[in-house]
Amino acid sequence: MHLPVLSLLLSSVGLASAQYTVYQPQQQVIFGGNTNSSIQGLTTASAAYDPTLLQAPTPPDPPVPTNQFVQLYSGGMDDLSMPLSGAFFGFSIEMSIATRVLGKNSSLLQVPFLNLMANIKERVGWVQVRVGGNTQESAELVQSLPNGITLAKDLSSAFNPTGTPPLAYTPDLLYLMGNISSLTNTRWYLGVPFFNNTPYSLGIVQQGQQILGDNLIAFQAGNEPDLYAQPPRTHRPPGYGPFDYMGDIGMLVGQVANNSLIPKKNNLFVVPSISATVWTPEEVWNTGIVGTYSSSLYGLAVERYLSNNCAARYGIGTAINPQDVFPSYLTHNSSVNLVSSYVNSSQFAMASNKPMLMFETNTASCSGFPGISDSFGAALWSLDWAFMMAFRNFSTALFHVGGQNAYYNPFTPPPTNQSAFRQWTIGPVYYSALVMAEALGPSNASRVLDITQNLLTPIYVIYENGTPTKLAFFNFVTDPSGANDYTATFAVGGGSTGLPGATPSTVKVKYLSAPSVSVKGNFSWGGQTFGNNFESDGRLRGAPVIQTVNCNTQANTCQVKVPAPSFALVFLSDVALMAVSSATLTFPTTVVTRTRNTVYIDPSLLANSNGDYGFQNKKGRTSLSSDARPLRQASSGSFAHACIVAVLFQFLTYLPW
Numbered sequence: 258m259h260l261p262v263l264s265l266l267l268s269s270v271g272l273a274s275a276q277y278t279v280y281q282p283q284q285q286v287i288f289g290g291n292t293n294s295s296i297q298g299l300t301t302a303s304a305a306y307d308p309t310l311l312q313a314p315t316p317p318d319p320p321v322p323t324n325q326f327v328q329l330y331s332g333g334m335d336d337l338s339m340p341l342s343g344a345f346f347g348f349s350i351e352m353s354i355a356t357r358v359l360g361k362n363s364s365l366l367q368v369p370f371l372n373l374m375a376n377i378k379e380r381v382g383w384v385q386v387r388v389g390g391n392t393q394e395s396a397e398l399v400q401s402l403p404n405g406i407t408l409a410k411d412l413s414s415a416f417n418p419t420g421t422p423p424l425a426y427t428p429d430l431l432y433l434m435g436n437i438s439s440l441t442n443t444r445w446y447l448g449v450p451f452f453n454n455t456p457y458s459l460g461i462v463q464q465g466q467q468i469l470g471d472n473l474i475a476f477q478a479g480n481e482p483d484l485y486a487q488p489p490r491t492h493r494p495p496g497y498g499p500f501d502y503m504g505d506i507g508m509l510v511g512q513v514a515n516n517s518l519i520p521k522k523n524n525l526f527v528v529p530s531i532s533a534t535v536w537t538p539e540e541v542w543n544t545g546i547v548g549t550y551s552s553s554l555y556g557l558a559v560e561r562y563l564s565n566n567c568a569a570r571y572g573i574g575t576a577i578n579p580q581d582v583f584p585s586y587l588t589h590n591s592s593v594n595l596v597s598s599y600v601n602s603s604q605f606a607m608a609s610n611k612p613m614l615m616f617e618t619n620t621a622s623c624s625g626f627p628g629i630s631d632s633f634g635a636a637l638w639s640l641d642w643a644f645m646m647a648f649r650n651f652s653t654a655l656f657h658v659g660g661q662n663a664y665y666n667p668f669t670p671p672p673t674n675q676s677a678f679r680q681w682t683i684g685p686v687y688y689s690a691l692v693m694a695e696a697l698g699p700s701n702a703s704r705v706l707d708i709t710q711n712l713l714t715p716i717y718v719i720y721e722n723g724t725p726t727k728l729a730f731f732n733f734v735t736d737p738s739g740a741n742d743y744t745a746t747f748a749v750g751g752g753s754t755g756l757p758g759a760t761p762s763t764v765k766v767k768y769l770s771a772p773s774v775s776v777k778g779n780f781s782w783g784g785q786t787f788g789n790n791f792e793s794d795g796r797l798r799g800a801p802v803i804q805t806v807n808c809n810t811q812a813n814t815c816q817v818k819v820p821a822p823s824f825a826l827v828f829l830s831d832v833a834l835m836a837v838s839s840a841t842l843t844f845p846t847t848v849v850t851r852t853r854n855t856v857y858i859d860p861s862l863l864a865n866s867n868g869d870y871g872f873q874n875k876k877g878r879t880s881l882s883s884d885a886r887p888l889r890q891a892s893s894g895s896f897a898h899a900c901i902v903a904v905l906f907q908f909l910t911y912l913p914w
């Protein structure tokens with residue numbers, strides 16, 4: 258453990274790793290007392306829009322090797338990962354913000370969220386999303402709530418050591434998820450509220466299955482149970498250990514078996530989702546829990562953040578200066594070291610015939626770091642971390658969405674009282690999700706191998722059915738001089754390998770790029786972007802840019818340039834590129850129902866609509882909310898734009914090159 262932050266993490270054990278989310282005050286966006294009409298003219302105290310810019314680490318001296326040669330072999334290579342799903346990279350959404358992110362209720366879905374999921378579906382066929390986190394643990398499914406709302410936070414009784422308020426929600430949240438599934442093929446993980454086990458509140462296990470059917474993947478049983486008895490938490494008595502947790506799982510399985518209302522299904526639960534700061538995974542496996550409850554278990558999970566920002570956010574532990582730790586994110590060593598404590602566990606999971614899941618991860622717990630978690634560096638880090646987990650036989654990695662108070666969100670809806678005139682903010686981690694979807698593709702056959710030669714320039718290869726189909730090249734360095742750009746030269750078979758040369762004559766390359774690892778927003782993936790803060794409806798904008806590289810057919814080599822900083826995904830065949838470039842429209846949308854506060858769509862309009870034609874015939878409400886009106890003069894340009902987007906939500910297009 259080379260990072261200074263990790264020793265701090267251990268010194269504040271029980272506090273450092275958990276994803277704390279403190280919910281009040283909800284709305285922190287304030288106007289800066291400045292009449293500047295642009296979005297940049299607003300100052301904001303929300304972490305999600307924090308303007309902190311760090312300095313990119315100084316370039317290494319000597320520079321990274323400017324020529325790197327990669328030899329690939331037809332048929333396969335040693336140490337490839339198991340075959341992986343293209344939906345590997347998914348999302349974890351804190352339960353308390355579910356209605357902010359997914360939609361107000363089952364008849365008002367958030368259009369940007371639909372688009373964000375549809376982007377992934379277009380590439381790999383489906384998406385996996387977990388709704389849960391700390392707030393699931395005392396959440397309660399109730400049949401109705403006052404005023405017909407879908408989810409409520411009981412702020413009056415919010416006092417508890419983590420500031421996590423009890424939550425109540427109605428079955429409409431499950432219908433909302435079901436409607437999202439039917440439009441975007443999103444499949445879900447939910448959680449059993451685990452704090453009270455006498456008895457467990459099993460309504461979600463019953464109705465979650467009944468309402469979501471096959472779109473429900475599994476239920477998490479316990480979120481970071483290794484922290485339950487860590488002061489100041491008192492969710493279990495002091496000394497609560499892995500065997501006690503196994504006992505809790507036994508009770509859960511027994512109560513479910515005894516409950517005649519619950520549909521009976523094998524492989525339903527995810528365990529143990531430990532933070533691994535108090536218990537090691539092996540301590541849990543060694544209880545025998547997996548063998549004992551095998552038929553009840555879907556998969557084995559852990560949760561892990563690289564570092565934590567608990568001191569700055571909540572005064573817990575020792576302060577970490579983001580600028581000091583920024584370089585620790587911009588090296589392959591980060592993911593090599595982070596995955597090392599789970600390699601044995603993923604082997605155990607494979608031997609137990611269960612998938613290994615990273616159920617919740619991101620740059621840093623306690624909201625992330627300003628300037629790191631929302632920077633281009635975080636896109637490169639999360640992508641390297643995802644490839645590393647894939648290489649080490651995790652089957653899924655869910656990146657957390659924490660809401661307005663988090664720096665690391667893959668995507669953030671605007672604050673409630675600004676949602677009539679602002680759009681969503683797409684963070685670096687969502688770009689990584691898209692890239693990973695394209696890297697793995699829809700075949701379920703992609704196997705990943707780490708072939709890195711230099712820690713600042715990770716390299717992976719993806720094989721499908723014995724054939725290398727893609728190469729992934731990173732450059733973590735920021736150096737506008739060009740001295741740290743490198744040229745990757747690769748060959749497939751041929752030459753000294755004694756195998757027939759199979760180097761393609763041309764390859765296609767897409768870049769993930771930004772001018773520096775420290776910049777925020779407006780990142781480019783294959784020439785397209787989701788823009789800056791408050792600018793996205795969830796669709797990529799701009800013309801795709803896909804480079805064609807002609808290879809050297811004499812030498813049987815191809816050369817790809819990897820600027821500092823950037824990530825390059827090389828498609829070794831047009832088939833590989835086409836597989837993730839479908840121009841198929843995921844669903845033809847027509848009209849957005851614009852309610853008082855935000856841009857929503859009624860799924861029944863989608864169900865009955867027929868592309869442009871449907872748009873002609875179905876008009877959503879477009880009346881403006883009164884709270885938006887004062888901004889009309891102040892920001893007429895972006896306001897008008899927001900109205901157009903709200904009314905004229907168009908096709909989900911992903912144009913091929």
Ligand SMILES: *[C@@H]1O[C@H](CO)[C@@H](O)[C@H](O)[C@H]1NC(C)=O
Nearest residue numbers: 258259260588590591594712
């Ligand atoms: C990479 O991590 C290992 C293990 O912690 C450490 O021994 C090594 O010094 C690190 N290398 C660099 C260049 O930081």
Ligand SMILES: *[C@@H]1O[C@H](CO)[C@@H](O)[C@H](O)[C@H]1NC(C)=O
Nearest residue numbers: 284285286287288674675884
């Ligand atoms: C949103 O709410 C915050 C906090 O309540 C308030 O300061 C701000 O002025 C509101 N913004 C708008 C546009 O209403």
Ligand SMILES: *[C@@H]1O[C@H](CO)[C@@H](O)[C@H](O)[C@H]1NC(C)=O
Nearest residue numbers: 292293294295296297298299
């Ligand atoms: C508004 O702010 C932006 C960004 O800070 C700046 O470029 C622009 O000049 C400002 N406009 C006015 C009218 O002050």
Ligand SMILES: *[C@@H]1O[C@H](CO)[C@@H](O)[C@H](O)[C@H]1NC(C)=O
Nearest residue numbers: 336337338339340604649650
């Ligand atoms: C991952 O799984 C593959 C088998 O599918 C195996 O060959 C490889 O050794 C495993 N990797 C690790 C690190 O266990």
Ligand SMILES: *[C@@H]1O[C@H](CO)[C@@H](O)[C@H](O)[C@H]1NC(C)=O
Nearest residue numbers: 361362363364365405429852
């Ligand atoms: C969703 O919310 C809208 C606006 O508050 C309301 O009119 C509608 O009835 C709600 N739908 C459901 C299914 O509760």
Ligand SMILES: *[C@@H]1O[C@H](CO)[C@@H](O)[C@H](O)[C@H]1NC(C)=O
Nearest residue numbers: 363364432433434435436439
């Ligand atoms: C969508 O929501 C409605 C309730 O508003 C529900 O009747 C319907 O079953 C839902 N569809 C799916 C696929 O869950």
Ligand SMILES: *[C@@H]1O[C@H](CO)[C@@H](O)[C@H](O)[C@H]1NC(C)=O
Nearest residue numbers: 507508509510511512514515
């Ligand atoms: C399940 O029901 C049986 C028979 O009524 C009872 O003995 C057992 O204690 C129950 N188990 C749980 C976990 O409630």
Ligand SMILES: *[C@@H]1O[C@H](CO)[C@@H](O)[C@H](O)[C@H]1NC(C)=O
Nearest residue numbers: 538539540542543601602605
């Ligand atoms: C790997 O995990 C197994 C199962 O928990 C355990 O028995 C073994 O000791 C672990 N090996 C290492 C090196 O940690």
Ligand SMILES: *[C@@H]1O[C@H](CO)[C@@H](O)[C@H](O)[C@H]1NC(C)=O
Nearest residue numbers: 342343382383699700701702
């Ligand atoms: C990949 O797996 C998904 C989910 O298990 C399945 O729906 C899909 O049909 C599979 N695709 C291929 C090409 O096998």
Ligand SMILES: *[C@@H]1O[C@H](CO)[C@@H](O)[C@H](O)[C@H]1NC(C)=O
Nearest residue numbers: 778779780781784786788789
């Ligand atoms: C966004 O990035 C593009 C290059 O990809 C650049 O041309 C444009 O000026 C940037 N826009 C903003 C607002 O930063």
